[in-house]
Amino acid sequence: MARERRRPIVGQSSSSSSRIKSPAPFLSKTYDLLEEEEERGRREAIERGSWGQRVVSWTADGTGFVVWSPAEFSELMLPRYFKHNNFSSFIRQLNTYGFKKTASKRWEFQHEKFQKGCRHLLSEIHRKKCEPSAFPQYLKASEESNNSPSSTVEENNTTRLLLMQENKNLKKERMELQMQIAHFKTLELKLMECLSFYWDDHHNKVRRLC
Amino acid sequence: MARERRRPIVGQSSSSSSRIKSPAPFLSKTYDLLEEEEERGRREAIERGSWGQRVVSWTADGTGFVVWSPAEFSELMLPRYFKHNNFSSFIRQLNTYGFKKTASKRWEFQHEKFQKGCRHLLSEIHRKKCEPSAFPQYLKASEESNNSPSSTVEENNTTRLLLMQENKNLKKERMELQMQIAHFKTLELKLMECLSFYWDDHHNKVRRLC
DNA sequence: GGGAATATTCCC
């Protein structure tokens, strides 16, 4: 049974500044799983001299992946990374995170930010629904009609409460964005320092050559 | 790995009339688990003539149950019924369904509708939050205070309009912050490119000097 | 594909 914590110990506190959010466990695990299978393929190629069948692999250009054998994938690989062995649950997660099925006759999936060799992009992938600032889904329909002249006192109260919640969410979001910006500012500073070192170095060289 | 469906095949359709709702899987499983342990106790009593230690059991009067050994319970029993082996997750579920801890020095829990010999009562136990017709939990508290006798319809309307304005401002601010972030991302990319140029340059020089 | 209920985890 998989028992690792969802996220690493460091980089946790939501109040710490200038952190990089770790990617959703689902994404890291799916990426791990592909790397593991890649590695297995490599090992077997050396041992046996043959490439062998793979259960799942990156596409040739590394912009997507294919589950070649859903049955083996579900029975053998899923339970080692997730708390289930259902292919459909895996697919449900892919959809939640915005992956697209990109071939009609194979289980091939793609996401702009999910690419071979680009683990650092994973943290830019987010769940599709429940945007922090959005109203609860089931109330959205009623919202439009609520502000009409005919709306009752209770309807107005409902709107007011929802606005308060949306407001709170927006403030939380603002805080997160501000922290991201703080992070970028630090990064920029470091890059500029680094750059100035090489800049001096480069121009000293140019001077010597004259 | 537990693989049974959450609910039996029959009694499913939410549109069929005169059906008996099956209880939440968590409740059935917890009940099963207690019956299983009861049965094991009975068998061992016959085989060995002694009652033996139990990991979990109904209380003497059957109105609650006690986890005598959380460690064994978590390692040995939980994974056979649930997709985890964490005692705290089990407790979280008990709280979700409204169970109360009824002893200070033991892990003893009770729920009015969870009693020995009364499996049919399980379907009357419901999750505490997210009643379909209710407001989100987090809004309930503020609702009461806001609907106090002293607040007039006009006051509520004023509040609502102010909230809408603040809301609009927050969204504008969000947009601006997001644009700042986009700017930083571009900048970072350019700095990295630039840096990589000087990096190569620097290392070529170092090589020539050797 | 995705909405929604339930389960599991993480955090206060």
Add this chain to the structure above:
DNA sequence: GGGAATATTCCC
């Protein structure tokens, strides 16, 4: 204890 995010299941 419980809010909230993520995971898993079930159903349309």
